[in-house]
Amino acid sequence: xxxxxxxxxxxxxxxxxxxxxxxxxxIASKSGAATIAxxxxxxxxxxxxxxxxxxxxxxxxxxxxxxxxxxxxxVDPFIVYGISAASEALRDAGLDxxxxxxxxxxxxxxxxxxxxxxxxxSESQVLATKGPSRxxxxxxxxxxxxxxxxxxxxxxxxMGPNHxxxxxxxxxxxxIGDAARMIAMDDxxxxxxxxxxxxxxxxxxxxxxxARALSTNFNDTPEKASRPYDVNRDGxxxxxxxxxxxxxxxxxxxxxxxxxxAEVIGYGLSGDAYHVTAPHPEGxxxxxxxxxxxxxxxxxxxxxxxxxxHGTSTPLGDELELGAVKRLFGDNLxxxxxxxxxxxxxxxxxxxxxxxxxxxxLAMRDQIVPPTLNLDEPSESCxxxxxxxxxxxxxxxxxxxxxxxxxxxxxxxxxxKAI
Amino acid sequence: MSETADRVKKIVVEHLGVEAEKVTEDxxxxxxLGADSLDIVELVMAFEEEFGVEIPDDAxxxxxxxxxxxxxxxxxx
Numbered sequence: 001x002x003x004x005x006x007x008x009x010x011x012x013x014x015x016x017x018x019x020x021x022x023x024x025x026x027i028a029s030k031s032g033a034a035t036i037a038x039x040x041x042x043x044x045x046x047x048x049x050x051x052x053x054x055x056x057x058x059x060x061x062x063x064x065x066x067x068x069x070x071x072x073x074x075v076d077p078f079i080v081y082g083i084s085a086a087s088e089a090l091r092d093a094g095l096d097x098x099x100x101x102x103x104x105x106x107x108x109x110x111x112x113x114x115x116x117x118x119x120x121x122s123e124s125q126v127l128a129t130k131g132p133s134r135x136x137x138x139x140x141x142x143x144x145x146x147x148x149x150x151x152x153x154x155x156x157x158x159m160g161p162n163h164x165x166x167x168x169x170x171x172x173x174x175x176i177g178d179a180a181r182m183i184a185m186d187d188x189x190x191x192x193x194x195x196x197x198x199x200x201x202x203x204x205x206x207x208x209x210x211a212r213a214l215s216t217n218f219n220d221t222p223e224k225a226s227r228p229y230d231v232n233r234d235g236x237x238x239x240x241x242x243x244x245x246x247x248x249x250x251x252x253x254x255x256x257x258x259x260x261x262a263e264v265i266g267y268g269l270s271g272d273a274y275h276v277t278a279p280h281p282e283g284x285x286x287x288x289x290x291x292x293x294x295x296x297x298x299x300x301x302x303x304x305x306x307x308x309x310h311g312t313s314t315p316l317g318d319e320l321e322l323g324a325v326k327r328l329f330g331d332n333l334x335x336x337x338x339x340x341x342x343x344x345x346x347x348x349x350x351x352x353x354x355x356x357x358x359x360x361x362l363a364m365r366d367q368i369v370p371p372t373l374n375l376d377e378p379s380e381s382c383x384x385x386x387x388x389x390x391x392x393x394x395x396x397x398x399x400x401x402x403x404x405x406x407x408x409x410x411x412x413x414x415x416x417k418a419i
Numbered sequence: 420m421s422e423t424a425d426r427v428k429k430i431v432v433e434h435l436g437v438e439a440e441k442v443t444e445d446x447x448x449x450x451x452l453g454a455d456s457l458d459i460v461e462l463v464m465a466f467e468e469e470f471g472v473e474i475p476d477d478a479x480x481x482x483x484x485x486x487x488x489x490x491x492x493x494x495x496x
Contacts, residue, residue: 068436069436070434070435070436070453070458072436073434073436074461133464134464134468136461136464137457137460137461137464138457138461
């Protein structure tokens with residue numbers, strides 16, 4: 001089987017418009033949460049989110065660096081974030097100027113959980129108030145989930161596989177896992193893989209709040225709201241942004257002298273077959289997903305030093321994932337660290353698995369694991385697990401596991417190791 | 420320059436993200452300003468909103484340059 005390595009990283013997050021700014025702020029225990037600025041949420045049950053910040057802000061993001069003004073106007077923000085992250089990743093890999101021959105073997109697998117919800121909402125209002133002849137001709141292709149892959153392939157001339165995963169909050173992890181398999185199966189030599197989301201709009205916040213998924217007890221202290229594993233957690237904080245990695249066949253990367261961040265060695269997928277929103281009461285889906293990734297990786301549990309948890313800060317989900325991790329790691333629990341970076345940037349839904357995989361890779365690069373913020377009072381079941389409360393921790397990191405679980409009972413786990 | 424021309428050019432600059440100097444009256448939306456057929460549909464909608472005129476599809480298809488748009492709008496006002 002062909003080996004697959006990561007050679008480029010790109011990101012837009014609530015803590016920065018690129019990878020290094022986001023990572024620096026994650027390690028410095030900064031929070032991207034605040035009162036929602038994009039619309040007046042004062043009448044909503046949840047009034048907070050981790051929004052991507054505008055130019056001029058300390059963590060600001062400048063779309064115009066990589067996305068034409070016209071495209072910014074025509075498409076939903078999740079596509080704009082995706083193009084930015086993909087562009088950064090390609091530049092980082094030194095592949096932003098490939099030959100035609102190389103581009104025939106380079107593809108995209110960048111998905112999203114929801115797609116262009118803000119645009120669907122606003123254009124529905126145009127339809128209702130002004131009629132069908134005022135709906136934008138760019139409405140459809142500006143909202144479709146596969147249009148990050150579409151736009152990026154057009155911008156950079158990538159003629160290989162063009163794909164987009166839609167598996168709710170597992171999208172980012174599935175995208176990377178599936179794209180790695182496309183390279184392993186010889187469908188491509190290079191794949192841009194990841195996920196993006198931007199659903200912080202009235203219908204998005206109202207919908208997730210009605211599903212009882214969002215935190216509502218910390219509207220006056222937004223930075224305290226995302227608190228995975230803490231006894232006072234009460235739901236997730238919506239985030240937005242994008243994460244994209246460049247995956248490359250190992251010999252292809254070696255031959256051109258590329259900087260190699262990590263090798264993707266394990267990928268596990270499973271279904272809960274239980275409930276549309278609630279995780280399986282024994283966490284069995286997550287357990288099987290991790291177990292499959294581990295088996296594929298050929299590693300032992302003692303080799304895995306860091307787990308970036310799904311850890312969304314929901315009362316049920318955190319507990320069940322923790323239980324599954326404890327069962328899987330058994331005697332090896334004491335030597336690994338696990339944290340949830342959602343405590344800092346919120347839940348990026350379809351972007352989460354990709355952004356968090358990048359944090360895993362950077363943890364290996366810098367030999368430091370990011371913190372779980374707001375873990376003031378860990379729940380009873382946290383005993384014996386190093387959840388890296390409050391501050392980042394320098395430690396040996398040789399191999400990492402990233403979990404992503406989504407509505408519909410869909411689970412994905414990725415294992416990567418330094419090379 | 421007529422008032423219509425000013426308003427038309429402003430809309431073109433905003434929608435197509437092109438520099439104002441490029442939006443001459445002779446400029447072709449597709450050949451000179453980087454528009455595609457859907458961009459023209461959107462521009463026509465914006466003209467209709469701005470000037471309160473209706474531009475039927477058969478007339479819209481004949482609008483190829485900035486001047487075509489200005490002339491059509493002036494003829495209806």
